[in-house]
Amino acid sequence: MGFLDRFEENAADSARNRAQKNMEKNLEYLRNLDDINVNRIIKEICDIKNSGLYNKLIKAATADKFSDDTSFLGDLPKHGIEILAYDNLRMGGLLTTIFTKSLITTKDTLTLYSFIESVYFMHKSPLEKEDMLNIYFSGLDERIIFALDNFNSVYFEELPEPTPDYFQALNKVKWENKTLFSKISELMLSIQDLVCENTGYTVWESTYAALEDLFVQFLAACNAVNNGRLGIGTEDTIVAYKTFFKLIKTDVTKYKAIPERITDLDNHGDYLVCKKCRTYYQIPEGESVGDYSDNCECGGKLKYLGSPAIK
Secondary structure, three states: OOHHHHHHHHHHHHHHHHHHHHHHHHHHHHHHOOOHHHHHHHHHHHHHHHHOHHHHHHHHHOOOOEOOOOHHHHHOOOOHHHHHHHHHOOOOOHHHHHHOOOOOOHHHHHHHHHHHHHHHHHHOOOEOHHHHHHHHHOOHHHHHHHHHHHOOOOOHHHOOOOOHHHHHHHOOOEEOOOHHHHHHHHHHHHHHHHHHHHHOOOHHHOOHHHHHHHHHHHHHHHHHHHOOOOEEOHHHHHHHHHHHHHHHOOOHHHOOOOHHHHOOOOOOOOEEEEOOOOOEEEOOOOOOHHHOOOEOOOOOEEEEEOOHHHO
């Protein structure tokens, strides 16, 4: 074994030991809270780590989920929750964080679909058009937003209608008590380091860690708004993580697209869609596709998705 090999091995051992110590430190802090709900969260975390489920989730979240032919992605118009998010929330990113102090943005909302796609992919791969219709038009998104950790048992008819007012409330949500969220997030990060190291994945080379934090934060914000509050507290963090763990243990392929929601898919407006990141850009009335660049912010190419009248 050469010097560089020994150096890399020692560095890997050091990183693994550091992650193990961080995990144990955060577990000790959480256990000392002596809270029955926190203890249940700890058990869930240990279960998904030891069962290999967390390993599978991270691999799914960072995998290419589609076959070589992804042309069907350009034929999928926006769905209700996405439209409401684009219309009522700020886009997200560095400038939003600096200048507007917005906590929940459009990008945060769309992490919901990133995780539904990843969990779906864990049960069926690659993802095809029918799968995407199930993901976007089954109502699972609304179940999660409004019922959270009861998403698998609530009657769909009992859910409220998504409205602009709901998303405008999400736009105003702030952290009231972030301590528990921060501690659990630190714990999850150390576990990510451990499980990724064992499978050849490196968290720092992916966006997974940030994606998980934004998703759980979005769930916590939903729980606050569902209960008539604009401040996210400890209770919301607990419900958010319970929802997260239930989702990744659920076979979401059983949620099928609602026929009434997909019979009229061609009756959409004019959009540009990126076939790489699947972000949609609506073309306002009075403007044309020629007014826009062919390139998405992610570096992908934009495809025109016109209304039937001008196709």
